[in-house]
Amino acid sequence: MPSPLSHGRIFAVVRRIPPGRVATYGQIARRVGRPRAARQIGYALHRCPPGLPWHRVINAQGRISLPADSTAALTQRRRLIEEGVIFVDGRIDLARYGWDDSRAD
Template sequence: MPHSHDRQAGADNTYAAVFDAVRRIPAGRVTTYGRIARLIGRPRAARQVGYAMHRCPSGLPWHRVINAQGRISLPAASTAALAQRRRLEEEGVVFIGGKVDLDRFGWPDRD
C-alpha cells in the first residue's frame, strides 16, 4: 500500500499538470474538466481536475474551466459563479440559456 506522502506527491504532480494546462487556455475560450484530464494524460481524472481547481493559485484563469454540458459548475447564484460568468463574458464568451457552445468556444479544438 502506498504511503500517504506518496499519494500526496501524486496529487501535487497532478495539480501541477492541471495548472499548467489551465494556464494555456486562451482568453475567450473555455475547456472542460474532462478535457483537462485528457490533456494531462489522465482521461478518467476529471474529478481530480475539479479538486485541483479548488486549490488553484492566484492569477490562474480558473474561470475558463466549465463542465461538459457547457455550464458553470458552481452554485448558480454564488458570488464565484457570477464572477466566473462575468469574466467569461468580458472575454467575449457567449452564454445562451446558461450554457456555452463548446463547439464555438471550446479549447483545444481537438482532444
C-alpha cells in the same frame, strides 16, 4: 494504480487556455494523462494559485458547475462574458468557444 495527479501539471494546462475560450474538466484530465479524473481537476482548481484562469474551465454540458447563486459562479460568468464568451440559456457553445488543445504543445 495511477500516480497521484500533480496540481502543477493541471495548472500548467489551464494556463494555456486562451482568453475567450473554454475547456472542460474532462478535456484537462485527458491532457494531463488521466482521462477519468475530471472530478479531480475540479478539486485542484479549488486550490489554484492567484492569476490562474480557472474561470475558463467548465463542465461537458457547457455549463458552469458551481452553484448558480454563488459568488464564484457569478465571478466565473462575468469573467467569461468580459472575454467575449456568450451564454445562451446558461450554456456556452463548446463548438464555438471550446479550446482546441490539439495545438497546445
